[in-house]
Amino acid sequence: MTASIETRRASALRRMRRGHAPGEGRVGSIITLVLVTVLVMVPFAWVVSLSFTPQSEAFGSVSLFPANPTLENYATAFFDADLARALLNSAVVGLVTVATNCILAVLAGYAFAMLPFPGNKALFYTLISTAAIPISVTLIPLFLMARGIPLVGGNDILGQGGSGLLDTLAGVILPYIVMPMNIFLARQFFTSAPLELGEAARMDGAGELRIFFSVYLPLAKPLIAVVAIFSFTGVWDDFLWPLVVTSSQEVQTVQLALARFLGSGNVQYGPLMAGTVIATVPVLIVFLFNQRSFISGLSDGGVKG
């Protein structure tokens, strides 16, 4: 049943791309779309505008085009709020997460699809079902576990006495090392990869690791792209876990640094918006360059079971 839906879906998609579809009422719908899109984009236009508006102009009637555009907000954002440090932290956390997911999660998904072992279905569904566990349920235990990791942060071998991974970048990374959804995406991807290539390599005496790294991994560039994007944006955007696990400014991530702008009573919107732009640009660039795989990755991932 699932398979026939899949094929129908695929052929429908193909037909869509070729452009066969009813075209009635186009003008009306395009006008509606333009209006909605403008409404949706308005906040962003103002963010960009405010980020270039000098503090002196930022109150009272705010114009979309500042009379005296300035870069001072960006300078303030960088130097006053330690934003550069936070950006570096987020980048480190993001890159490590991308690396671990691209290796561990993709390797696991590959094995689930290509190297089945007894019990692999049950294990697979157990692992990916953890993706549905609410953050609030694991938040407190993870915090206590991060604190109790043995032999780091002043802890003894039983995980007592120190602060463990609390307030370290390793602590921030802890919940993201393998994201179950990436295992799922990888398995989906490799399920449709040709088996013959691996068989041939096996005949030639290649080891399994070699087959994975030199035969299948090079085929999996689109998968790697999607896994990397999901891992990076997931970590870059998270707020609650870094808030809980870090306490000092040296290890705060970029979203926390943004929120810190609010702490000082009188919010300075100019620097705040400059910071927001800076924090958003990396994700936006990733998105724009991978638009197609990003959106289809999302919809495919959601559709396939």
Next chain:
Amino acid sequence: MTSTTIAPVAAASAPAGATPPPPPRRRRWSRTAIFGFVFVLPAALYIVIFQLVPVVYGLVLSFTSYSPLSRSGPEFTGVDNYAELLGDADFGNALLVTGRYVLQVLPITVVLALGLALLVNRPFKGVGLFRSALYVPHIVSLTAVSMVWLWMYSQTGLFNEVLGFFGAPAQSWLLDSDSALNAVSAMRIWKALGSNMVLLLAGLQSIPRDLYEAARVDGAGRWATFRYVTLPGLRPMLVYVVAMDIIYLAQGFAEIYVLTQGGPLGSTTTVNYLIYTEAFQYNQMGSASAMAFVLFALIIGFSVLAVRGVMGRQK
């Protein structure tokens, strides 16, 4: 954040499409099977230790009284935490706030997103531009968009500018307990629109085109086509979207933290926000864990109900 996107669909559709597993065969594992197991092992161990163990640990904690500041470990108190939640006015309030938040964001988002998905489903020049533009609020982090809306709601922000233009008095959107949750909801509707639209678009594109042709041959009008072809075909994706929205919305935190800090007068204190303050400001990790499990149970319960509701009209 994105890590919860997949499992429900997989879990929901797995039983439907799966044939009963063959009886286990007793034989030696092949070489590839051993490698398969070894390849899976690191990821599996990690997920067991840092996803499954915490669930059990949290459940245990919920039956204890525990402060991380105390020298002694968790102290077993039975069902005391759960019993106390029954009469806890703050928790009751947080449940109501969370429920209202989900109920007022979810239907509006889904209906608007469906409308937009129908509009961008037709191929025309530049349709990709609209799809991407509408999706942008989804890819910008919740913290960042909350910052933006914080400004728009501020005394000199965009909304009051617009009101002023029409001669209306400025509102204190987020500082008024009557309007604060609505203001947060408006932001969340705007934020969730694009991702719901993309998912529903994928659902629309999965509907076989010949069904539309058949409907046209039968002389079905636009509404009949929508009612008898589009909606039934869209149902699996609709189920997914509704369930995911419930799961995400019921865990609202970052937007609350940035926009209102749970105020004014607890009018935007969601359960997740309450759990955070209880655990990390008041150091009551036992009762906070109990709250988390009540929320967990409610999320599962309501997701199942919603899935049934959407699926139920199938016949």
